[in-house]
Amino acid sequence: xxxxxxxxxxxxxxxxxxxxxxxxxxxxxxxxxxxxxxxxxxxxxxxxxxxxxxxxxxxxxxxxxxxxxxxxxxxxxxxxxxxxxxxxxxxxxxxxxxxxxxxx
Amino acid sequence: xxxxxxxxxxxxxxxxxxxxxxxxxxxxxxxxxxxxxxxxxxxxxxxxxxxxxxxxxxxxxxxxxxxxxxxxxxxxxxxxxxxxxxxxxxxxxxxxxxxxxxxxxxxxxxxxxxxxxxxxxxxxxxxxxxxxxxxxxxxxxxxxxxxxxxxxxxxxxxxxxxxxxxxxxxxxxxxxxxxxxxxxxxxxxxxxxxxxxxxxxxxxxxxxxxxxxxxxxxxxx
Numbered sequence: 550x551x552x553x554x555x556x557x558x559x560x561x562x563x564x565x566x567x568x569x570x571x572x573x574x575x576x577x578x579x580x581x582x583x584x585x586x587x588x589x590x591x592x593x594x595x596x597x598x599x600x601x602x603x604x605x606x607x608x609x610x611x612x613x614x615x616x617x618x619x620x621x622x623x624x625x626x627x628x629x630x631x632x633x634x635x636x637x638x639x640x641x642x643x644x645x646x647x648x649x650x651x652x653x
Numbered sequence: 654x655x656x657x658x659x660x661x662x663x664x665x666x667x668x669x670x671x672x673x674x675x676x677x678x679x680x681x682x683x684x685x686x687x688x689x690x691x692x693x694x695x696x697x698x699x700x701x702x703x704x705x706x707x708x709x710x711x712x713x714x715x716x717x718x719x720x721x722x723x724x725x726x727x728x729x730x731x732x733x734x735x736x737x738x739x740x741x742x743x744x745x746x747x748x749x750x751x752x753x754x755x756x757x758x759x760x761x762x763x764x765x766x767x768x769x770x771x772x773x774x775x776x777x778x779x780x781x782x783x784x785x786x787x788x789x790x791x792x793x794x795x796x797x798x799x800x801x802x803x804x805x806x807x808x809x810x811x812x813x814x815x816x817x818x819x820x821x822x823x824x825x826x827x828x829x830x831x832x833x834x835x836x837x838x839x840x841x842x843x844x845x846x847x848x849x850x851x852x853x854x855x856x857x858x859x860x861x862x863x864x865x866x867x868x869x870x871x872x873x874x
Contacts, residue, residue, distance in 0.1 A: 626675070628689035630763050630840045637757050637842060 565599040573599070573649070599646045604639050611636065684770065685836050689763045697769020700776050701740060705732035707779035712788060716867050718743050718859040719830070721778055721822050723791035731870065736772075738866045743833065743859035744768040750851040751841030759841050767836035774825035774832070781821045786814035830856070 567574055576592040597605060614620040622632045679686060685693070708715060709732040714724045718739045748764040789811050833856075838848045 626687065628685055628687055628693075628763075628839075629760070630689050630757075630767075630842070631686050633757055634839065634842045 562602050563594075563598055565594055593650065596643050596646050596650075600639065600642060604642070607635065607639065682831065683835050683839075684832075685767045685839050688770065689767050689840065690760065691762060691766065693766030693770045694762060695766075697740070697766055697772065700773045701736040701769060702733065704772070704776045704779045705729065705736045707776070707783060708732045708735075711779070711783045711785075712791075713779055713782040715739055715775060715779075716864075718856065718863045719826055720860075721775070721782070721826075723782065723787055734870050735867060738870070739859075739863050740769050740772060742863035742866065743855060746855040746858050746862075747837045747841065747852070750855060751837070751843065754843050754847060754851065755841045757842035763840040764837070767840050768833060771829060771832035771836045774829040778822045778825045781818045784814050784818075786811040787818050790815040 565574055566572070574594065576594060578587055578589045579592075580587045597608060600608070610624065611618075611621055614624060618629055618632050618636065622629045625632060675687060688696070704715065706729065707713070709727070709729045712724055712726050714720075714722050714727070714732070715735045716722055716724070744765050747768065748759075748761055751759045751764060790807065793807055834848070834852050837852055837855075838844055841848075843851065
């Protein structure tokens with residue numbers, strides 16, 4: 550198991566899909582860590598939250614690399630087209646998720 | 654897990670995206686996962702030059718995108734021209750299909766570089782064609798075909814070396830085609846049936862283009 554997955558095991562991952570029926574989840578309540586005030590309502594998850602933790606990390610690293618695919622490629626030890634294809638796949642997933650959200 | 658104030662979840666977890674593990678299998682069958690662009694182009698051109706040099710020493714001509722033949726002696730530049738023509742004959746149609754079909758922003762240098770690097774199995778072919786046994790066998794068959802006086806009689810060692818060279822050449826050809834396909838699929842981000850069909854069309858086209866271009870070069874010398 551990679552270090553990344555080990556770390557993920559100890560971190561609660563925000564679920565985006567219902568474990569019972571597989572449909573998308575919404576946020577029902579938010580809580581202040583300081584005074585414990587709880588806000589309740591129905592909030593959509595942001596599109597990025599629907600991605601896998603690995604994809605989210607990729608997006609985060611991509612932003613940290615100022616959106617440079619070349620820098621990402623050198624950071625990950627992968628070739629430019631490999632990184633570009635991964636980004637394209639993530640973009641496709643986000644588009645699909647947004648489309649599904651709009652339909653529902 | 655209690656989240657400290659003012660810190661985002663992502664800042665706490667913050668593992669950098671897993672750095673890719675490079676296994677020998679990946680290097681052998683999909684090196685383009687790690688190398689493309691200018692580096693691949695430079696390495697590929699060195700490989701093409703070395704293959705041409707070895708070919709010139711054993712009179713092994715790469716006279717077509719996939720062809721390997723033992724033939725007549727020729728100047729080194731002709732062997733180099735063969736290598737460059739073979740490489741460009743395939744790289745250009747693949748890039749053309751990539752421009753039409755790909756939804757990604759592809760780079761010409763990636764297609765050129767990876768297609769040059771994909772030719773590296775033919776460096777091994779050029780090496781196994783080096784022993785003089787192959788030249789003797791080629792001369793023997795040539796004399797049979799031309800119905801001229803027979804060359805030196807064949808011996809078992811020559812035959813064994815020749816059969817080994819043929820087997821290795823076929824294996825290298827399969828390997829090279831697999832690498833070319835992987836390079837195309839990755840650099841142009843085209844997968845599945847669409848990738849297979851356009852690759853096969855490009856390969857057949859490349860055979861024809863390279864043959865015509867080499868014929869034009871041969872007739873000038």
